[in-house]
Amino acid sequence: MRQEDDKAAADDAAPARIDRSEEGGALTCRLAGDWTTRTVGQVDGQMRELLKKEGVERLHVDLSGVRHLDTAGAWLVGRLTAEYEQNGVAVEITGQSKAASILLAEVTPVAKEPDVPGGERSGFWPVDILAALGRSVYEARNDLLYGMHILGATISGAQMKLGRKHAVNxxxxxxxxxxxxxxxxxxxxxxxxxxxxxxxxxxxxxxxxxxxxxxxxxxxxxxxxxxxxxxxxxxxxxxxxxxxxxxxxxxxxxxxxxxxxxxxxxxxxxxxxxxxxxxxxxxxxxxxxxxxxxxxxxxxxxxxxxxxxxxxxxxxxxxxxxxxxxxxxxxxxxxxxxxxxxxxxxxxxxxxxxxxxxxxxxxxxxxxxxxxxxxxxxxxxxxxxxxxxx
Incomplete structure (x- = not known):
């Protein structure tokens, strides 16, 4: 029964499409159909081709034709916009619904994660040593405060008050x-x-x-x-x-x-x-x-x-x-x-x-x-x- 329902849902899904047009240095991508886990495989190749496109100065993504958008589709859109933004291209997204805006805001930062692990470094080792020392001192201060909180909460949490029965187990x-x-x-x-x-x-x-x-x-x-x-x-x-x-x-x-x-x-x-x-x-x-x-x-x-x-x-x-x-x-x-x-x-x-x-x-x-x-x-x-x- 579950397989029949999945098949019916797949038959009802509108295929994902990309209509793109280029004028000067501006690239416009109009997305249509259902951009869900079941359909994004149809356009993944085209999205990868867009990632390799050069000479683009401005990117406009129109989502007004998208019927349904889930995490998989939002990730493809976020990957595209993040790649262009990292290359200094001005990106504009229009036509999205309120739910799509929330989903894109949650997914897009994942696509923008830097490729270099370990965070930002100054490149000057004395500064790095002092920064590490400062972080250690700050963590020690937090541990001390949390330890005092643990000690106080231990006493209060034991509910050792007069008139209470079974205060301590x-x-x-x-x-x-x-x-x-x-x-x-x-x-x-x-x-x-x-x-x-x-x-x-x-x-x-x-x-x-x-x-x-x-x-x-x-x-x-x-x-x-x-x-x-x-x-x-x-x-x-x-x-x-x-x-x-x-x-x-x-x-x-x-x-x-x-x-x-x-x-x-x-x-x-x-x-x-x-x-x-x-x-x-x-x-x-x-x-x-x-x-x-x-x-x-x-x-x-x-x-x-x-x-x-x-x-x-x-x-x-x-x-x-x-x-x-x-x-x-x-x-x-x-x-x-x-x-x-x-x-x-x-x-x-x-x-x-x-x-x-x-x-x-x-x-x-x-x-x-x-x-x-x-x-x-x-x-x-x-x-x-x-x-x-x-």
């Missing part, structure tokens, strides 16, 4: 803690133990020349507790959970699920970002504690096997090497790093476009930016601790 938070926290324990333990063992072996190897191998306990404990424990954990969480957050939110953005949440009256940031952000703030300090224990266990094992420092002696020296200041100086950083990772991952996820290439690009940007900012923040904390003698 504990199930979603616990589920995210299980995925980001409990699921990351094996890799955190493995990597921390290996790093702790390497530091202990290298420290003992160097201190052996001075007969001070016992001080490897001080070296490992202070370095792990104050710096490396939380830093390694944050970097691994940025690569593991940060990329997952960006991919999840980005894929929802691609499938327009984020817009659907807005349509049904929900705040997408409160629904998607809040549970993940809370889960990160809870999970990262806990994982930091696990990483500290794993790194000290790896260091204790290597110190016992490599330097002959018994576990009892290691623990006894550990009690004098560290205090509460060393322990809390690392744990204080964890919530801040968790917020940074979650906000950056959410911002990049919300910026994903409609293509898989955009998703991959923003996932990569999320991980790189999060790791970079985490390292910078760790350095700022170190400077602050030194300034207050903490």
């Amino acid at each position: 504990p199930t979603a938070i616990v589920n995210q803690i299980d995925r980001m926290g409990v699921g990351a324990i094996p890799i955190i333990v493995l990597m921390s133990a290996i790093v702790g063992a390497i530091i202990a072996q290298q420290g003992a190897f160097q201190l052996r020349y001075f007969g001070a191998e016992i001080f490897v306990v001080d070296l490992v404990s202070i370095l792990i507790m104050r710096e490396l424990g939380v830093l390694m954990t944050a970097i691994m969480i940025a690569g593991r959970s940060g990329s997952a957050i960006t991919a999840e939110i980005g894929s929802m953005k691609m499938r327009e699920e984020v817009d659907a949440l807005t349509v049904i009256g929900l705040n997408p940031v409160g629904v998607l970002v809040f549970p993940r952000l809370v889960a990160l703030v809870i999970a990262l300090p806990c994982l930091t504690i696990v990483a500290n224990f794993a790194a000290l266990a790896g260091a204790m094992t290597v110190a016992w096997l490599y330097s002959g420092i018994a576990p009892a002696a290691f623990i006894d020296r550990l009690r004098t090497a560290i205090d509460l200041t060393s322990i809390f100086s690392g744990l204080i950083k964890a919530p801040f790093m968790a917020m940074i990772i979650g906000i950056i991952a959410s911002v990049e996820g919300m910026k994903v476009g409609g293509s898989a290439e955009s998703l991959g690009r923003h996932v990569t940007a999320s991980v790189v930016k999060a790791i970079f900012i985490v390292i910078v923040v760790d350095g700022l904390f170190a400077i602050f601790y030194a300034a207050i003698d903490f």
